[in-house]
Amino acid sequence: MAIGMAFGFIFLAQLCKIVTGGSVSGTSVAVTPSTAPEGNTPINIQFSLTSTTALSGSSSDSITITASHPIWSATGVVTCTFTPAAGGIFTGGFATTSTTVFVATVKSGKTVNSGQAVVFTCTTNLAAHLTGGTTVTFSMTSTQDTTPVTGITGWTTVSLGLPVSFSGGFVGSDPVAHFGDMQAEFELPVGKLTTLITTDNLEVLCSVFEGAYWNTERGSFQEQWFDRFILKTPQSGLSSPQGRFLDIKIKRDLHEMNMSMIPPAEFFTLDISMGYGSISDSSYVSKVTSDLRVLPFWLLEHDVIIHRFSHTSRSYKSHRIGTIPSECVYVHGSLLEFAMCSRPADYYTGQLRELSVKYAHLDMTILNMKDPGALRGLLPELLGLQPISEFTKSCIKEPLRLATNSNSSSTDDHRLQMT
DSSP, X not given: OHHHHHHHHHHHHHHHHHHTOOOOEEEEEEEESTTOBTTOOOSEEXXXXXXXXXXXGGGTOEEEEEESSOOBSSSEEOXXXXXXXXXXXXXTOEEESSSSEEEEEOOTTOEEOTTEEEEEEEOSSBOOOOSTTOEEEEEEEESSSOSOEEEEEEEEOBOOOOOOOOSSSOOOSSOEEEETTEEEXXXXXXXXXXXXXEOSSOEEEEEEEEOSOEETTTTEESOEEEEEEEEEOTTOOSSOSSOEEEEEEEOSXXXXXXXXXXXXXXXXXXXXXXXXXXXXXXXXXEEOOTTOOEEOGGXXXXXXXXXXXXXXXXXXXXXXXXXXXXXXXEEEOSSEEEEEEEEOOTTSOGGGHHHHHHTOEEEEEEEEESOGGGOBSHHHHHTTSSOOOHHHHHHEEEEEEEOTTOOOSOSOOOOEEEO
C-alpha cells in the first residue's frame, strides 16, 4: 500500500512537471541585413534566449525555434556559431526538421545551466526572403521549458521597389522621386555625375542618359533614365587618391543580348566595379564578378549585397527585363538602407515594347532614412528636408506635390523611390 502510494506521488509529480513546464526567457531574433529585402538570402540569423531550466546532453535535451513562415531552404544540418562557446555545448547539434523548425541539441555530456543565456548565429541553409510585406514571428521552447514563448518579433520583408504604375495619365518621363504619398519630377545633366545624397560616411552620385523621343517645346529629349550610380566614402573623389568606391552601371543594348553567350562570372544586366582612390583612374579598379554576391564590409563600411532574381522566383515576372532577370545592389548602413535595381523602361508599351528593353535603366529605392534631417544633397533638398540650392532649383520640372496615384495611409513614410 505504501509502495503504491509512493509510486503514485512520483507519477503525479512527473505529470505536474510536464503540464506546468516553464518557459524560456530573454528571447529575441535578428536578421542581417536588418531590413530583409524580398528575394534576398540573409547573411545570418541570430537567435537569443535564456534557459529557465537546466538542459542536459545526457538526456538529449534541445531547444526548438519555430518560424511563422519558411526561413530555411531545406531539412538538414545548419552551421551556427554559439555563445557561450566554451565547452562546445552545442557542437554539431544544429539542424532543421522542416523549413520552419530549427532544433539545437545539447551535446552529450554537456549542460546548459539554469538561467544561462545562449545565442545562436546561423549562416547556412537559409532561405531567400519572401515577398515584401511578409512578417515573420517566432516561438521558442526547450525539452525542459515546455510552455512556448510565442509572437517573438523577427522581421518584415521589404519590397525592392517595383516601378510605380500611374493611373489617370502619365505624370512625366524625367526621373520622379516618390516619398510617402508625395512626388517630385526632376531633370539632370545628361552624362554627368550628380551628387544625389551625402551623409557623414557615404556619398551617392548618379548619371542619366536620354530616351527615344525629342521634345520640341523643351528642346531636349523627353525621357531620362538612370544609367549609373557611384557610392563612395567621403575621402574619395573623381581625382582624389584617397577613399574607396563602388561603381554600378546598367549594361546597354540588352535588347541585342544573347544570354547563352554571357560568361558565367558576368552579371546579366549590371557592370559593377570597386576601387580605391580616383574613380577616373582604372589602375585602382577591379571588376566585381557574379560569384561575389556579398562585398567586403571594409569597402564602404556598409553591408552590400548583390542579388539576381531567379527564373523560379515567385516575383520573377515583376523583376525582369524582357526575359532577362533583374539584378539589384542592396546597401545597408547606419543612416541609409537602399537598393539599386535594373529595370525595363515601362514607359514604352504596346508596339514600342521592344524599347522597354533597349532603354533598360537603373531605379533606386531608399528603404529607410533613419535620420532624414542629417542627409544633404539634391534629393533631401528636392523633398524639403534641406534648404533648396540654386542647382536643385534648376533641376526641378514638377515640384513636390501629392502623387497622382497616392494611396499611402502614412505621411511619415521614409521610403523614397526614384524611377
